[in-house]
Amino acid sequence: MKRALVTLTPPESKRLIAKAVVAMEEVQHALKHGFVYIATGTTAAYIAEELLGEKIEKEKWTVGTISKGRTCVTPKNTWPKHLVLYKGKPFEGEPIEALKEMGPKDVFIKGGNAIDVNWNVAVFAAAPDGGTIGKTFGWTITKGVFTITPISLEKFVPTPVEESAKLTGIYSFDWGTGLYAALVPIPHAHPVTEVEAYRILADVEAIPIAAGGAGGAEGSVTLVLKGEDEAMEKAKEITKAVKGEPYLKPYTEDCAVCPFAKICGLGSGAF
Structure with a gap:
Protein backbone atom coordinates (compact mmCIF):
# COMPACT_ATOMS: atom_id res chain seq x y z
CA MET A 1 0.00 0.00 0.00
CA LYS A 2 1.38 3.37 -1.05
CA ARG A 3 0.41 6.88 0.01
CA ALA A 4 0.67 10.30 -1.66
CA LEU A 5 -0.07 13.93 -0.76
CA VAL A 6 -1.77 15.89 -3.56
CA THR A 7 -2.95 19.50 -3.81
CA LEU A 8 -5.30 20.46 -6.64
CA THR A 9 -6.31 23.99 -7.59
CA PRO A 10 -9.96 24.55 -8.59
CA PRO A 11 -9.29 24.26 -12.35
CA GLU A 12 -7.17 21.16 -11.81
CA SER A 13 -10.00 19.62 -9.78
CA LYS A 14 -12.52 20.47 -12.49
CA ARG A 15 -10.37 18.78 -15.15
CA LEU A 16 -9.91 15.69 -12.97
CA ILE A 17 -13.64 15.48 -12.25
CA ALA A 18 -14.47 15.96 -15.94
CA LYS A 19 -12.26 13.05 -16.93
CA ALA A 20 -13.91 10.89 -14.27
CA VAL A 21 -17.45 11.76 -15.30
CA VAL A 22 -16.73 10.84 -18.93
CA ALA A 23 -15.25 7.52 -17.78
CA MET A 24 -18.32 6.53 -15.72
CA GLU A 25 -20.12 3.39 -16.93
CA GLU A 26 -23.46 5.21 -16.99
CA VAL A 27 -22.07 7.95 -19.21
CA GLN A 28 -20.32 5.54 -21.56
CA HIS A 29 -23.52 3.51 -21.92
CA ALA A 30 -25.59 6.61 -22.64
CA LEU A 31 -23.04 7.81 -25.20
CA LYS A 32 -23.52 4.57 -27.13
CA HIS A 33 -27.24 4.00 -26.68
CA GLY A 34 -29.03 7.18 -25.61
CA PHE A 35 -28.88 10.77 -24.41
CA VAL A 36 -26.18 12.66 -22.53
CA TYR A 37 -27.53 16.08 -21.59
CA ILE A 38 -24.96 18.59 -20.28
CA ALA A 39 -26.46 21.71 -18.73
CA THR A 40 -24.24 24.76 -19.05
CA GLY A 41 -21.84 25.76 -16.30
CA THR A 42 -18.11 26.19 -15.91
CA THR A 43 -17.46 22.73 -14.45
CA ALA A 44 -19.73 21.18 -17.07
CA ALA A 45 -17.70 22.98 -19.74
CA TYR A 46 -14.69 20.83 -18.85
CA ILE A 47 -16.87 17.75 -19.39
CA ALA A 48 -18.05 19.12 -22.73
CA GLU A 49 -14.42 19.59 -23.76
CA GLU A 50 -13.55 16.02 -22.79
CA LEU A 51 -16.52 14.65 -24.75
CA LEU A 52 -16.13 16.81 -27.84
CA GLY A 53 -12.34 16.78 -27.95
CA GLU A 54 -12.22 20.51 -28.56
CA LYS A 55 -11.50 23.65 -26.57
CA ILE A 56 -14.36 25.76 -25.20
CA GLU A 57 -14.23 29.29 -23.77
CA LYS A 58 -15.30 27.86 -20.45
CA GLU A 59 -15.83 31.18 -18.67
CA LYS A 60 -18.47 31.94 -21.32
CA TRP A 61 -20.16 28.52 -21.09
CA THR A 62 -22.46 29.58 -18.26
CA VAL A 63 -25.13 32.13 -17.37
CA GLY A 64 -24.81 32.30 -13.60
CA THR A 65 -21.30 32.71 -12.21
CA ILE A 66 -19.43 33.62 -9.05
CA SER A 67 -16.67 35.91 -10.28
CA LYS A 68 -14.89 39.10 -9.23
CA GLY A 69 -15.93 38.44 -5.63
CA ARG A 70 -19.67 38.37 -6.28
CA THR A 71 -22.58 36.28 -7.52
CA CYS A 72 -23.24 37.48 -11.04
CA VAL A 73 -24.16 36.55 -14.62
CA THR A 74 -22.23 36.49 -17.88
CA PRO A 75 -23.05 38.88 -20.76
CA LYS A 76 -26.43 38.00 -22.25
CA ASN A 77 -25.15 38.09 -25.85
CA THR A 78 -22.97 35.03 -25.16
CA TRP A 79 -25.38 32.91 -23.09
CA PRO A 80 -24.79 29.35 -24.34
CA LYS A 81 -27.16 26.53 -25.23
CA HIS A 82 -27.10 23.26 -23.36
CA LEU A 83 -25.15 20.48 -25.05
CA VAL A 84 -27.19 17.39 -25.84
CA LEU A 85 -25.67 14.29 -27.39
CA TYR A 86 -27.65 11.37 -28.78
CA LYS A 87 -25.64 8.21 -29.33
CA GLY A 88 -22.50 10.31 -29.06
CA LYS A 89 -23.45 12.92 -31.65
CA PRO A 90 -25.04 16.39 -31.27
CA PHE A 91 -28.82 16.14 -30.94
CA GLU A 92 -30.51 18.02 -33.76
CA GLY A 93 -33.65 19.02 -31.85
CA GLU A 94 -34.17 21.49 -29.02
CA PRO A 95 -32.97 20.44 -25.54
CA ILE A 96 -36.57 20.27 -24.25
CA GLU A 97 -37.34 17.61 -26.85
CA ALA A 98 -34.50 15.49 -25.50
CA LEU A 99 -35.78 15.89 -21.94
CA LYS A 100 -39.17 14.57 -23.06
CA GLU A 101 -37.56 11.39 -24.41
CA MET A 102 -35.00 10.71 -21.68
CA GLY A 103 -35.26 7.92 -19.11
CA PRO A 104 -33.23 6.04 -16.46
CA LYS A 105 -30.58 4.84 -18.95
CA ASP A 106 -29.88 8.40 -20.06
CA VAL A 107 -27.64 10.88 -18.26
CA PHE A 108 -28.23 14.47 -17.16
CA ILE A 109 -25.19 16.47 -15.98
CA LYS A 110 -25.54 19.68 -13.96
CA GLY A 111 -22.88 21.38 -11.86
CA GLY A 112 -23.58 22.72 -8.38
CA ASN A 113 -22.65 25.47 -5.95
CA ALA A 114 -22.66 23.58 -2.67
CA ILE A 115 -21.98 20.10 -1.31
CA ASP A 116 -22.64 19.50 2.37
CA VAL A 117 -21.50 17.13 5.12
CA ASN A 118 -23.99 14.51 3.93
CA TRP A 119 -22.78 14.70 0.32
CA ASN A 120 -26.02 16.42 -0.71
CA VAL A 121 -25.71 19.06 -3.42
CA ALA A 122 -27.48 22.28 -4.37
CA VAL A 123 -27.28 24.86 -7.12
CA PHE A 124 -28.09 28.58 -7.35
CA ALA A 125 -31.08 29.74 -9.40
CA ALA A 126 -31.68 33.45 -10.01
CA ALA A 127 -34.13 33.55 -12.93
CA PRO A 128 -37.77 33.88 -11.81
CA ASP A 129 -38.66 30.73 -13.77
CA GLY A 130 -36.08 28.72 -11.84
CA GLY A 131 -33.37 28.83 -14.50
CA THR A 132 -31.82 25.58 -15.67
CA ILE A 133 -32.74 23.53 -12.64
CA GLY A 134 -36.29 24.86 -12.63
CA LYS A 135 -36.82 23.98 -16.28
CA THR A 136 -35.27 20.50 -16.14
CA PHE A 137 -35.88 19.20 -12.62
CA GLY A 138 -39.42 17.96 -13.27
CA TRP A 139 -38.37 15.95 -16.31
CA THR A 140 -35.30 14.37 -14.73
CA ILE A 141 -36.62 13.49 -11.29
CA THR A 142 -40.02 12.22 -12.43
CA LYS A 143 -38.57 9.87 -15.03
CA GLY A 144 -35.58 8.76 -12.96
CA VAL A 145 -32.96 10.15 -15.33
CA PHE A 146 -29.48 9.39 -13.97
CA THR A 147 -28.32 12.79 -12.75
CA ILE A 148 -24.65 13.58 -12.15
CA THR A 149 -23.45 16.67 -10.32
CA PRO A 150 -19.73 17.28 -10.92
CA ILE A 151 -18.60 19.39 -7.99
CA SER A 152 -15.26 20.13 -6.36
CA LEU A 153 -14.78 19.97 -2.60
CA GLU A 154 -13.82 23.62 -2.93
CA LYS A 155 -17.63 24.05 -2.71
CA PHE A 156 -17.99 22.17 0.57
CA VAL A 157 -20.34 23.83 3.09
CA PRO A 158 -20.87 22.70 6.71
CA THR A 159 -24.59 23.53 6.75
CA PRO A 160 -26.99 20.91 5.31
CA VAL A 161 -28.25 22.32 2.03
CA GLU A 162 -31.88 21.59 2.85
CA VAL A 184 -31.99 24.68 -4.84
CA PRO A 185 -31.15 21.20 -3.51
CA ILE A 186 -30.86 18.41 -6.10
CA PRO A 187 -31.92 15.39 -4.00
CA HIS A 188 -31.58 12.76 -6.74
CA ALA A 189 -28.09 13.79 -7.85
CA HIS A 190 -24.99 11.59 -7.84
CA PRO A 191 -22.14 13.95 -6.88
CA VAL A 192 -18.71 13.43 -8.36
CA THR A 193 -15.98 15.16 -6.34
CA GLU A 194 -12.22 14.65 -6.30
CA VAL A 195 -12.86 11.65 -4.03
CA GLU A 196 -15.04 9.84 -6.55
CA ALA A 197 -12.84 10.97 -9.43
CA TYR A 198 -9.72 9.25 -8.10
CA ARG A 199 -11.73 6.11 -7.36
CA ILE A 200 -13.23 6.04 -10.86
CA LEU A 201 -10.01 6.82 -12.72
CA ALA A 202 -7.40 4.98 -10.66
CA ASP A 203 -9.20 2.86 -8.05
CA VAL A 204 -7.44 4.64 -5.18
CA GLU A 205 -8.86 6.12 -2.01
CA ALA A 206 -8.75 9.92 -1.73
CA ILE A 207 -9.15 11.50 1.70
CA PRO A 208 -9.57 15.30 1.89
CA ILE A 209 -7.36 16.66 4.67
CA ALA A 210 -7.03 20.42 4.00
CA ALA A 211 -8.41 23.23 1.87
CA GLY A 212 -7.47 26.69 0.67
CA GLY A 213 -4.25 28.40 -0.24
CA ALA A 214 -2.70 31.64 -1.48
CA GLY A 215 -0.69 33.00 -4.39
CA GLY A 216 -2.58 31.12 -7.08
CA ALA A 217 -3.72 28.25 -4.88
CA GLU A 218 -6.88 29.87 -3.51
CA GLY A 219 -9.73 27.38 -3.28
CA SER A 220 -7.40 24.39 -3.47
CA VAL A 221 -8.11 20.96 -2.03
CA THR A 222 -5.38 18.83 -0.48
CA LEU A 223 -5.88 15.07 -0.33
CA VAL A 224 -4.08 11.94 0.79
CA LEU A 225 -4.19 9.19 -1.82
CA LYS A 226 -3.94 5.55 -0.74
CA GLY A 227 -3.76 2.45 -2.90
CA GLU A 228 -1.86 -0.51 -4.27
CA ASP A 229 1.32 0.05 -6.28
CA GLU A 230 -0.16 -0.18 -9.79
CA ALA A 231 -3.21 1.92 -8.91
CA MET A 232 -1.07 4.58 -7.31
CA GLU A 233 1.13 4.78 -10.39
CA LYS A 234 -2.02 5.37 -12.42
CA ALA A 235 -3.13 8.04 -9.94
CA LYS A 236 0.28 9.73 -10.33
CA GLU A 237 -0.07 9.88 -14.10
CA ILE A 238 -3.61 11.24 -13.86
CA THR A 239 -2.46 13.88 -11.38
CA LYS A 240 0.39 14.90 -13.69
CA ALA A 241 -2.09 15.23 -16.56
CA VAL A 242 -4.29 17.76 -14.72
CA LYS A 243 -1.59 19.77 -12.94
CA GLY A 244 -1.09 23.21 -14.47
CA GLU A 245 -4.68 23.58 -15.72
CA PRO A 246 -5.11 27.36 -16.08
CA TYR A 247 -7.60 29.46 -14.16
CA LEU A 248 -10.58 30.87 -16.03
CA LYS A 249 -10.67 34.57 -16.85
CA PRO A 250 -13.21 36.84 -15.09
CA TYR A 251 -16.23 37.27 -17.33
CA THR A 252 -19.33 39.12 -16.10
CA GLU A 253 -22.12 41.31 -17.45
CA ASP A 254 -21.96 45.12 -17.37
CA CYS A 255 -24.18 46.22 -14.46
CA ALA A 256 -25.55 49.08 -16.58
CA VAL A 257 -27.23 46.68 -19.02
CA CYS A 258 -27.71 43.58 -16.86
CA PRO A 259 -31.23 42.08 -17.11
CA PHE A 260 -30.94 40.97 -13.48
CA ALA A 261 -30.01 44.41 -12.07
CA LYS A 262 -33.19 44.71 -10.00
CA ILE A 263 -32.39 41.55 -8.04
CA CYS A 264 -28.76 42.43 -7.39
CA GLY A 265 -27.26 44.36 -4.51
CA LEU A 266 -24.87 46.16 -6.85
CA GLY A 267 -27.23 46.64 -9.80
CA SER A 268 -30.06 47.95 -7.63
CA GLY A 269 -27.77 50.25 -5.64
CA ALA A 270 -28.61 48.54 -2.36
CA PHE A 271 -24.92 47.97 -1.64
Whole structure:
Protein backbone atom coordinates (compact mmCIF):
# COMPACT_ATOMS: atom_id res chain seq x y z
CA MET A 1 0.00 0.00 0.00
CA LYS A 2 1.38 3.37 -1.05
CA ARG A 3 0.41 6.88 0.01
CA ALA A 4 0.67 10.30 -1.66
CA LEU A 5 -0.07 13.93 -0.76
CA VAL A 6 -1.77 15.89 -3.56
CA THR A 7 -2.95 19.50 -3.81
CA LEU A 8 -5.30 20.46 -6.64
CA THR A 9 -6.31 23.99 -7.59
CA PRO A 10 -9.96 24.55 -8.59
CA PRO A 11 -9.29 24.26 -12.35
CA GLU A 12 -7.17 21.16 -11.81
CA SER A 13 -10.00 19.62 -9.78
CA LYS A 14 -12.52 20.47 -12.49
CA ARG A 15 -10.37 18.78 -15.15
CA LEU A 16 -9.91 15.69 -12.97
CA ILE A 17 -13.64 15.48 -12.25
CA ALA A 18 -14.47 15.96 -15.94
CA LYS A 19 -12.26 13.05 -16.93
CA ALA A 20 -13.91 10.89 -14.27
CA VAL A 21 -17.45 11.76 -15.30
CA VAL A 22 -16.73 10.84 -18.93
CA ALA A 23 -15.25 7.52 -17.78
CA MET A 24 -18.32 6.53 -15.72
CA GLU A 25 -20.12 3.39 -16.93
CA GLU A 26 -23.46 5.21 -16.99
CA VAL A 27 -22.07 7.95 -19.21
CA GLN A 28 -20.32 5.54 -21.56
CA HIS A 29 -23.52 3.51 -21.92
CA ALA A 30 -25.59 6.61 -22.64
CA LEU A 31 -23.04 7.81 -25.20
CA LYS A 32 -23.52 4.57 -27.13
CA HIS A 33 -27.24 4.00 -26.68
CA GLY A 34 -29.03 7.18 -25.61
CA PHE A 35 -28.88 10.77 -24.41
CA VAL A 36 -26.18 12.66 -22.53
CA TYR A 37 -27.53 16.08 -21.59
CA ILE A 38 -24.96 18.59 -20.28
CA ALA A 39 -26.46 21.71 -18.73
CA THR A 40 -24.24 24.76 -19.05
CA GLY A 41 -21.84 25.76 -16.30
CA THR A 42 -18.11 26.19 -15.91
CA THR A 43 -17.46 22.73 -14.45
CA ALA A 44 -19.73 21.18 -17.07
CA ALA A 45 -17.70 22.98 -19.74
CA TYR A 46 -14.69 20.83 -18.85
CA ILE A 47 -16.87 17.75 -19.39
CA ALA A 48 -18.05 19.12 -22.73
CA GLU A 49 -14.42 19.59 -23.76
CA GLU A 50 -13.55 16.02 -22.79
CA LEU A 51 -16.52 14.65 -24.75
CA LEU A 52 -16.13 16.81 -27.84
CA GLY A 53 -12.34 16.78 -27.95
CA GLU A 54 -12.22 20.51 -28.56
CA LYS A 55 -11.50 23.65 -26.57
CA ILE A 56 -14.36 25.76 -25.20
CA GLU A 57 -14.23 29.29 -23.77
CA LYS A 58 -15.30 27.86 -20.45
CA GLU A 59 -15.83 31.18 -18.67
CA LYS A 60 -18.47 31.94 -21.32
CA TRP A 61 -20.16 28.52 -21.09
CA THR A 62 -22.46 29.58 -18.26
CA VAL A 63 -25.13 32.13 -17.37
CA GLY A 64 -24.81 32.30 -13.60
CA THR A 65 -21.30 32.71 -12.21
CA ILE A 66 -19.43 33.62 -9.05
CA SER A 67 -16.67 35.91 -10.28
CA LYS A 68 -14.89 39.10 -9.23
CA GLY A 69 -15.93 38.44 -5.63
CA ARG A 70 -19.67 38.37 -6.28
CA THR A 71 -22.58 36.28 -7.52
CA CYS A 72 -23.24 37.48 -11.04
CA VAL A 73 -24.16 36.55 -14.62
CA THR A 74 -22.23 36.49 -17.88
CA PRO A 75 -23.05 38.88 -20.76
CA LYS A 76 -26.43 38.00 -22.25
CA ASN A 77 -25.15 38.09 -25.85
CA THR A 78 -22.97 35.03 -25.16
CA TRP A 79 -25.38 32.91 -23.09
CA PRO A 80 -24.79 29.35 -24.34
CA LYS A 81 -27.16 26.53 -25.23
CA HIS A 82 -27.10 23.26 -23.36
CA LEU A 83 -25.15 20.48 -25.05
CA VAL A 84 -27.19 17.39 -25.84
CA LEU A 85 -25.67 14.29 -27.39
CA TYR A 86 -27.65 11.37 -28.78
CA LYS A 87 -25.64 8.21 -29.33
CA GLY A 88 -22.50 10.31 -29.06
CA LYS A 89 -23.45 12.92 -31.65
CA PRO A 90 -25.04 16.39 -31.27
CA PHE A 91 -28.82 16.14 -30.94
CA GLU A 92 -30.51 18.02 -33.76
CA GLY A 93 -33.65 19.02 -31.85
CA GLU A 94 -34.17 21.49 -29.02
CA PRO A 95 -32.97 20.44 -25.54
CA ILE A 96 -36.57 20.27 -24.25
CA GLU A 97 -37.34 17.61 -26.85
CA ALA A 98 -34.50 15.49 -25.50
CA LEU A 99 -35.78 15.89 -21.94
CA LYS A 100 -39.17 14.57 -23.06
CA GLU A 101 -37.56 11.39 -24.41
CA MET A 102 -35.00 10.71 -21.68
CA GLY A 103 -35.26 7.92 -19.11
CA PRO A 104 -33.23 6.04 -16.46
CA LYS A 105 -30.58 4.84 -18.95
CA ASP A 106 -29.88 8.40 -20.06
CA VAL A 107 -27.64 10.88 -18.26
CA PHE A 108 -28.23 14.47 -17.16
CA ILE A 109 -25.19 16.47 -15.98
CA LYS A 110 -25.54 19.68 -13.96
CA GLY A 111 -22.88 21.38 -11.86
CA GLY A 112 -23.58 22.72 -8.38
CA ASN A 113 -22.65 25.47 -5.95
CA ALA A 114 -22.66 23.58 -2.67
CA ILE A 115 -21.98 20.10 -1.31
CA ASP A 116 -22.64 19.50 2.37
CA VAL A 117 -21.50 17.13 5.12
CA ASN A 118 -23.99 14.51 3.93
CA TRP A 119 -22.78 14.70 0.32
CA ASN A 120 -26.02 16.42 -0.71
CA VAL A 121 -25.71 19.06 -3.42
CA ALA A 122 -27.48 22.28 -4.37
CA VAL A 123 -27.28 24.86 -7.12
CA PHE A 124 -28.09 28.58 -7.35
CA ALA A 125 -31.08 29.74 -9.40
CA ALA A 126 -31.68 33.45 -10.01
CA ALA A 127 -34.13 33.55 -12.93
CA PRO A 128 -37.77 33.88 -11.81
CA ASP A 129 -38.66 30.73 -13.77
CA GLY A 130 -36.08 28.72 -11.84
CA GLY A 131 -33.37 28.83 -14.50
CA THR A 132 -31.82 25.58 -15.67
CA ILE A 133 -32.74 23.53 -12.64
CA GLY A 134 -36.29 24.86 -12.63
CA LYS A 135 -36.82 23.98 -16.28
CA THR A 136 -35.27 20.50 -16.14
CA PHE A 137 -35.88 19.20 -12.62
CA GLY A 138 -39.42 17.96 -13.27
CA TRP A 139 -38.37 15.95 -16.31
CA THR A 140 -35.30 14.37 -14.73
CA ILE A 141 -36.62 13.49 -11.29
CA THR A 142 -40.02 12.22 -12.43
CA LYS A 143 -38.57 9.87 -15.03
CA GLY A 144 -35.58 8.76 -12.96
CA VAL A 145 -32.96 10.15 -15.33
CA PHE A 146 -29.48 9.39 -13.97
CA THR A 147 -28.32 12.79 -12.75
CA ILE A 148 -24.65 13.58 -12.15
CA THR A 149 -23.45 16.67 -10.32
CA PRO A 150 -19.73 17.28 -10.92
CA ILE A 151 -18.60 19.39 -7.99
CA SER A 152 -15.26 20.13 -6.36
CA LEU A 153 -14.78 19.97 -2.60
CA GLU A 154 -13.82 23.62 -2.93
CA LYS A 155 -17.63 24.05 -2.71
CA PHE A 156 -17.99 22.17 0.57
CA VAL A 157 -20.34 23.83 3.09
CA PRO A 158 -20.87 22.70 6.71
CA THR A 159 -24.59 23.53 6.75
CA PRO A 160 -26.99 20.91 5.31
CA VAL A 161 -28.25 22.32 2.03
CA GLU A 162 -31.88 21.59 2.85
CA GLU A 163 -31.53 24.02 5.77
CA SER A 164 -29.52 26.75 4.03
CA ALA A 165 -31.90 26.65 1.06
CA LYS A 166 -34.69 27.93 3.32
CA LEU A 167 -32.78 31.17 3.84
CA THR A 168 -32.58 32.06 0.16
CA GLY A 169 -34.68 33.39 -2.71
CA ILE A 170 -34.35 36.23 -5.19
CA TYR A 171 -36.70 38.44 -3.13
CA SER A 172 -35.38 37.35 0.26
CA PHE A 173 -32.53 39.84 0.68
CA ASP A 174 -32.41 43.52 1.64
CA TRP A 175 -28.89 44.03 0.31
CA GLY A 176 -25.95 42.02 -0.88
CA THR A 177 -22.63 42.06 -2.70
CA GLY A 178 -24.02 40.64 -5.96
CA LEU A 179 -26.91 38.84 -7.64
CA TYR A 180 -29.61 37.50 -5.34
CA ALA A 181 -30.42 33.81 -5.85
CA ALA A 182 -32.22 30.80 -4.43
CA LEU A 183 -30.22 27.75 -3.40
CA VAL A 184 -31.99 24.68 -4.84
CA PRO A 185 -31.15 21.20 -3.51
CA ILE A 186 -30.86 18.41 -6.10
CA PRO A 187 -31.92 15.39 -4.00
CA HIS A 188 -31.58 12.76 -6.74
CA ALA A 189 -28.09 13.79 -7.85
CA HIS A 190 -24.99 11.59 -7.84
CA PRO A 191 -22.14 13.95 -6.88
CA VAL A 192 -18.71 13.43 -8.36
CA THR A 193 -15.98 15.16 -6.34
CA GLU A 194 -12.22 14.65 -6.30
CA VAL A 195 -12.86 11.65 -4.03
CA GLU A 196 -15.04 9.84 -6.55
CA ALA A 197 -12.84 10.97 -9.43
CA TYR A 198 -9.72 9.25 -8.10
CA ARG A 199 -11.73 6.11 -7.36
CA ILE A 200 -13.23 6.04 -10.86
CA LEU A 201 -10.01 6.82 -12.72
CA ALA A 202 -7.40 4.98 -10.66
CA ASP A 203 -9.20 2.86 -8.05
CA VAL A 204 -7.44 4.64 -5.18
CA GLU A 205 -8.86 6.12 -2.01
CA ALA A 206 -8.75 9.92 -1.73
CA ILE A 207 -9.15 11.50 1.70
CA PRO A 208 -9.57 15.30 1.89
CA ILE A 209 -7.36 16.66 4.67
CA ALA A 210 -7.03 20.42 4.00
CA ALA A 211 -8.41 23.23 1.87
CA GLY A 212 -7.47 26.69 0.67
CA GLY A 213 -4.25 28.40 -0.24
CA ALA A 214 -2.70 31.64 -1.48
CA GLY A 215 -0.69 33.00 -4.39
CA GLY A 216 -2.58 31.12 -7.08
CA ALA A 217 -3.72 28.25 -4.88
CA GLU A 218 -6.88 29.87 -3.51
CA GLY A 219 -9.73 27.38 -3.28
CA SER A 220 -7.40 24.39 -3.47
CA VAL A 221 -8.11 20.96 -2.03
CA THR A 222 -5.38 18.83 -0.48
CA LEU A 223 -5.88 15.07 -0.33
CA VAL A 224 -4.08 11.94 0.79
CA LEU A 225 -4.19 9.19 -1.82
CA LYS A 226 -3.94 5.55 -0.74
CA GLY A 227 -3.76 2.45 -2.90
CA GLU A 228 -1.86 -0.51 -4.27
CA ASP A 229 1.32 0.05 -6.28
CA GLU A 230 -0.16 -0.18 -9.79
CA ALA A 231 -3.21 1.92 -8.91
CA MET A 232 -1.07 4.58 -7.31
CA GLU A 233 1.13 4.78 -10.39
CA LYS A 234 -2.02 5.37 -12.42
CA ALA A 235 -3.13 8.04 -9.94
CA LYS A 236 0.28 9.73 -10.33
CA GLU A 237 -0.07 9.88 -14.10
CA ILE A 238 -3.61 11.24 -13.86
CA THR A 239 -2.46 13.88 -11.38
CA LYS A 240 0.39 14.90 -13.69
CA ALA A 241 -2.09 15.23 -16.56
CA VAL A 242 -4.29 17.76 -14.72
CA LYS A 243 -1.59 19.77 -12.94
CA GLY A 244 -1.09 23.21 -14.47
CA GLU A 245 -4.68 23.58 -15.72
CA PRO A 246 -5.11 27.36 -16.08
CA TYR A 247 -7.60 29.46 -14.16
CA LEU A 248 -10.58 30.87 -16.03
CA LYS A 249 -10.67 34.57 -16.85
CA PRO A 250 -13.21 36.84 -15.09
CA TYR A 251 -16.23 37.27 -17.33
CA THR A 252 -19.33 39.12 -16.10
CA GLU A 253 -22.12 41.31 -17.45
CA ASP A 254 -21.96 45.12 -17.37
CA CYS A 255 -24.18 46.22 -14.46
CA ALA A 256 -25.55 49.08 -16.58
CA VAL A 257 -27.23 46.68 -19.02
CA CYS A 258 -27.71 43.58 -16.86
CA PRO A 259 -31.23 42.08 -17.11
CA PHE A 260 -30.94 40.97 -13.48
CA ALA A 261 -30.01 44.41 -12.07
CA LYS A 262 -33.19 44.71 -10.00
CA ILE A 263 -32.39 41.55 -8.04
CA CYS A 264 -28.76 42.43 -7.39
CA GLY A 265 -27.26 44.36 -4.51
CA LEU A 266 -24.87 46.16 -6.85
CA GLY A 267 -27.23 46.64 -9.80
CA SER A 268 -30.06 47.95 -7.63
CA GLY A 269 -27.77 50.25 -5.64
CA ALA A 270 -28.61 48.54 -2.36
CA PHE A 271 -24.92 47.97 -1.64
